[in-house]
Amino acid sequence: MATISQTAVKQDLYDAVNGNWLKTAEIPDDHASTGGFMDLVDAIEKTLMHDFDAMAAGEVTPDNPQLAEFIKFYQLAKDFKQRDADGAKPLQPCLKQIDSLSDLADLQHRMPDWIYDGLPLPFSLDVDADMKNTKVNTLFAQAPGTILPDKTYYDEGNQQGPKLLAVYAQMMTKLLQKVGYDDISAQKIVDDTLAFDRLIVPWVKSAEEAADYSKMYNPRAFKDFANNSRYLDLAAITYAVIDGNPDKVILPEPAYFDHFNEVVNPDNFNLMKNWMKAKLVQRLSGYLSDDLRTLSTTYSRTLSGQKTPRNQAKSAYYLATGTFDQVVGLYYGHKYFGEAAKADVHQMVEKMIGVYKKRLKANTWLSADTRAKAITKLDNLGIQVGYPDKLETIYTKFKTHTAEEGGNLLSNALHFGRVARKDMFAKWGQPTDRTRWEMSANTVNAYYHPFMNIIVFPAAILQAPFYSLDQSSSANYGGIGAVIAHEISHAFDNNGALFDEFGNLNNWWTDDDSAHFKELAKAMITEFDGLDFAGAKVNGTLTVSENIADAGGLSCAEEAAKSETDVDLHAFFTNWAMIWRMKATKQYMQLLLSIDVHAPAKLRANVQPKNLDDFYTTFDIQPTDPMYLAPDQRVKIW
Incomplete structure (x- = not known):
């Protein structure tokens, strides 16, 4: 990892780490942004498109029935000659149903x-x-x-x-x-x-x-x-x-x-x-001819500042993989991640939970009762790493009808949707499945599910710059370690803290502890609220849960990094700033400010280190430096 100038960090950590990249990075015309997360998305897209194109061409045989059904659907999505010939015809039966409606009865x-x-x-x-x-x-x-x-x-x-x-x-x-x-x-x-x-x-x-x-x-x-x-x-x-x-x-x-x-x-x-009618046409145009597909993205592209629609090949890939997401995820996880990496990262998650537990035991502002319940919640935290152990049975019901069998892209998509909704309604009154994944393994993301009290780390995010055996332990803690601890922290953010160890909405706090936590959350709201970004301002209330999780995640990851013999806090903070590198259109940044519960990437990189005392000693940051924040203004929750 390249060394960065201490003088530059004193001015702006994010720019010091990412400045050279920002000067040369270009946003592809079919993107609204580029950067750390998006680079991984693009690389996975390229890898999987290569694999699936080979299967679609008959050069490679899918190794299970569900993957074979996916490839048949992917072939329909790729066949723009047929899609253009069909035009809007596949949509007409649905439109006629709405057109023929006479009244509310x-x-x-x-x-x-x-x-x-x-x-x-x-x-x-x-x-x-x-x-x-x-x-x-x-x-x-x-x-x-x-x-x-x-x-x-x-x-x-x-x-x-x-x-x-x-x-x-x-x-x-x-x-x-x-x-x-x-x-x-x-x-x-x-x-x-x-x-x-x-x-x-x-x-x-x-x-x-x-x-x-x-x-x-x-x-x-x-x-x-x-x-x-x-x-x-x-x-x-x-x-x-x-x-x-x-x-x-x-x-x-x-x-x-x-x-x-x-x-x-x-x-x-x-x-x-x-x-x-309008909702139906907008929603389903992406399954029709190319002119309808591209026209139907005009509004969303205006919202995000994306210059051009995805090309035919990419649009077919995303449409098909979105329908068979868990089938694709399992293929990606087994082929490109594997059991050894799964076990290694699982161990890392358990280590981060151990750090969190130690910090909870040493916590000075929680009462003994609330602290004990917080530890109980941590002990019951479910961990899902890499990819699911098995495929959901719903996918065995997805049978693609080819053109020879009278099927088209839209008729198959509508059929799959119907099968999935019938399956969902059949689950009413039935026990929930805590092992179910709501994100496919090829997704570059991670999540905490408050109703299940589980944390999930798909295989796709478990690679450089987040995690690599070629990086130092400190760099890995500044990347995936902070992401892992971020998701653990969601169990104790302003939303997660409302749910108990079983994921039930249930107050397990004493009144005094709850009041104190709300004051700390207010301090986090204040720290971000009104910060200028992209010609608009950050909403501290909208982003508070993610900011609390970032703060807890970075703080716990730093403690874990310091427990290693090769600790290097320069590398820790550098990789933290690197994972948030992002270049985006102004429209997209302003859209995110309005609707996204996450603060802008640059502010996530810059604001949270200011809350950690070690950041100041690592880079010799003084009260006269722009990155300095007075000790009494540093927000420390977990």
């Missing part, structure tokens, strides 16, 4: 089937762990998403909102014309879609509000939920997809269902019907 009759098909509807049902009894799956009802990425974009004075809606309207008008509507009909559908979208906006949460997990848990007696709607029989719809009698339903967006009749009623029926 008719929708009522068809809705159970449409829920299975995943067609756009004014609400959705799903099944997930009950947050107060996570051993059992329960029923959730969700509000639909808005066109703009966050409700704050609709605020008066938000200059981006109207511009983005204009881009969306222009794109949708063209798409609707291309799938068969005349100019007047297309314009009417778009106008009605924008009007119906506005009816939803007041009753859904902003990204900041949604970042508070405890506010997701709004159980409602099922009979009260069913009585919410004057014009749709919600009970009959639910009973048609759930085999049993739910006594309750969880509403993450309760205000939407409190005002359901103001949104879904006979007066708004035509608005809603046209909204459903």
Whole structure:
């Protein structure tokens, strides 16, 4: 690892480490960003496309039936000659269903089937762990998403909102014309879609509000939920997809269902019907001809500043791998990661848990009772590394129908979606599966699941610069060690701290400890709130949970690095800054500031080291240096 100038670090750690790279790095036209994470994504994409193209060409034989079904689907995705010849034809059966809707009673009759098909509807049902009894799956009802990425974009004075809606309207008008509507009909559908979208906006949460997990848990007696709607029989719809009698339903967006009749009623029926058409066309255009596929990305590319759509080959790869994600992940994990690396990283995770436990035992601001419960939570933390031990059985039901068998890309995708949703609804009232992976092994990321109390590290992130046997132990701790401890810290951030060792929403804190923790969390909010970035400002409340996890992760990783004989804190802090290197379009950075629970990458790299005393001695940082933060302002939680 290259040495960096101490003088440069005193000014800006991130720039000192990444400055030369930033001068020469170029954002590919089909990307909104490039950098540490994205470089790994691109490398994995190249590797897997090479492998799967060889299988699709018949040069290599897939080694299991599920991979063979994936390759058949991938071949359909790659066949743009056939996709262009089919045009919008595969979409017509779905569109005709919505076009033929006569009234809400008719929708009522068809809705159970449409829920299975995943067609756009004014609400959705799903099944997930009950947050107060996570051993059992329960029923959730969700509000639909808005066109703009966050409700704050609709605020008066938000200059981006109207511009983005204009881009969306222009794109949708063209798409609707291309799938068969005349100019007047297309314009009417778009106008009605924008009007119906506005009816939803007041009753859904902003990204900041949604970042508070405890506010997701709004159980409602099922009979009260069913009585919410004057014009749709919600009970009959639910009973048609759930085999049993739910006594309750969880509403993450309760205000939407409190005002359901103001949104879904006979007066708004035509608005809603046209909204459903527009949503359907936008959602499924990526499975159709190339001109429809590329046109349908116009709005999302405007949001992120991405100059061009993905080329045909990449779009086919991502579409197919997204559908068979766990099949692809298992292939990647076995071939490019393996059992030895899995065992090595598992050991590293256990070491980081040990460091965390030691720190909890030595904690001075928690009472003995809360501290004991925190350690119990840590002792029950599930660890998943690399890739799952087995493939979910759902994938054995994914059978691809080739063109010779009367199938096309979209018909197969809709069929797979239906199979998956039927499988999900069959899990209502059944025990949850704590071993299930929600992220495929080829994903460059990691996560903590508060309802399961598990941490998951897919194989894809377990490589340089995060982790490599060629790096020093300190560099590895500044990379993957900090990521591991970050995920452990999520068990004790402002959201994770609300859940017990079983993942249940259950207060295990004394009142005094809880009050003290909230004050520390406020200090973290203050540390980030209002920081200037990309012509806008950081929202400290939106990003607080991730910032607490970063702080705990970096602090614990540093302690682990210091326990090694070859400790090198220069390498530790250098690799920490390196993993966050990122160059992005201004549009993408501003979008993330509005909706992302993570602080901007540069600020993650720069702010957290300032909270650690060793950072100052390592680089001789003095009160006159820009990277200096007074001791009484350094935020230390875990």
